[in-house]
Amino acid sequence: MRKIYVAGHRGMVGSAIVRQLEARGETNITTRTHAELDLTDQAAVCEFMKSEKPDVVVLAAAKVGGIHANNTYPADFIYENLMIECNVIHQAFAAGVTQLLQLGSSCIYPRAVPQPMREDALLTGILEPTNEPYAVAKIAGIKLCESYNRQHGVDYRSVMPTNLYGPGDNFHPENSHVLPALIRRFHEAAQSGTDCVTIWGSGKPRREFLHVDDMAAASLFVLDLPKDIYEANTEPMLSHINVGCGTDISILELAKKVAGVTGFKGEIATDPSKPDGTMRKLMDVSRLANMGWTASIELDRGISETYQWFLSNQDSFRA
Template sequence: MNNTDKIYVAGHNGLVGSAIVRLLKSKGHTNILTRTSAELDLRNQVSVKEFFAKEKPQYVFMAAAKVGGIWANKTYPAEFIFDNLSIQNNVIHEAYKNGVTKLLFLGSSCIYPKNAPQPIIEDYLLTDSLEPTNEAYAIAKIAGIKMCQAYHQQYGCNFISVMPTNLYGPGDNYDLQKSHVLPALIRKFHEAKMNNDEHVTIWGTGKPSREFLHADDAAAACYFLMQNYDQPEIINIGWGKDDTIAELALQIKETVGFTGKLIFDDTKPDGTMRKLLNVDKLNALGWSASINLKEGIQNTYQDFTSKYDYYTSKK
């Protein structure tokens, strides 16, 4: 990508999309195209068609999606599958129709089977059943992968699909019901500290392990792959190391400065017990993550505290 090429970042206000925009600007790219959901509803086929016909982007980072944690996925499965399928279908198809040079589709590690061997290699896709709590979202993402591969096969489109692990960082969603585990815990511990609570209750047993990747690392990986990877086969993006939810909670507790106890509510679902991506394929191309979990949590907590008034106003 040249600095003057027109680059469309779909979902530029989201966690990964905003990190991609920050990175593109830091690299000197001056022709970055963005639209808010109010300006362009990507679920609307006619609107997306008109947008691509008018703007003619040369590169597309497809980071727009309806996302959420376990509670949101279980509560709104119809919205998760409909919205994501609609967004993907419209953007990918119009990218093909309007001659986009290259498109990067952001999937998710939840596409892999619930009981996939660990760490998870790309070849495990569609080898077993999915985790039921986020099946609707996972099926939509799998459809996006297969769509990119089909357009590569039939039309020769340079559409690539990347599978990031659990992401976090500045710009995350800290809503207690709709967010993922790390930002939700940041808010829980912060409010417990403010209220001088004696304990914080955490969903599940604390035994499941998760891999966490900072959004700035994810953006750097996407930028690297946009420049250096042209194959239709999916490729994992991750840190390569995981931590239990209990270990994560202790790290956040220390960062926030909460001095109370932890209580694990084992009546709530754990989800998949382990989910660690094998990133050998990405590392072999010459890229690896650089922001460790301690540094990333500190960075994210600073982001949260700077926006805390906004989140409390939404209660």
């Protein structure tokens, strides 16, 4: 049976991918914690790949965060993500790995790109300033995979998810993404009896949200596609695949949904002095749909299930 190395198995996406691999009967899954293997350490990654010799690598490891984290730690975001990608992708190749899937982000697309965002919008305009360092690193990951494919004939693929949420998310009050941040804030407000919750920005930006279990399913779907089918739907210099649900919602509408799930009855105010980021980010997922995959977990159900996970893990969730 093939040996699959999942980098970032403790993260939200990586853990979901491991769960689904196990559910499918894969028993030869290799993982390492950050304490066991620092993916920014080239020598350590080289030694790991040589000794473990995986058949398949799934690169789900990354330094991630919301607008506040990206604004506060831009050097960390570009450096750590570039190092992780360079080390894992190159050392996988050096160890003879011919099949690899790396996960990116919808932030790779320009700020003013037509909506919904198609794969061919990559590198056609200026990036959103609030997360440009992270976006540059994720673009580099795509181009690394494409370049190794072109020069060495390996099969390295990239999937670009929209905003993800679900079990295992980061609920840190400052460094998390918008949906888990809202869940935590509205939960705490409901518990304390707060009359008003203020959300960042105008509330007008629209975002698309995909449950992490759908993302894991899509990732394995793309990973397992026969090479001829994958290449028939991509191009050598445009080989990444968008992954999303194809619908979006305003941040204010999202806040109202979260308020309802958490039982918050007070006022929801906006703070236009805080950055909105890109006003709309909706993925064109027609390429993936044409290959045969679409999302199945609708947002109301996903928020409710994520809140229940939050309630069950308040003492141990990542923060």
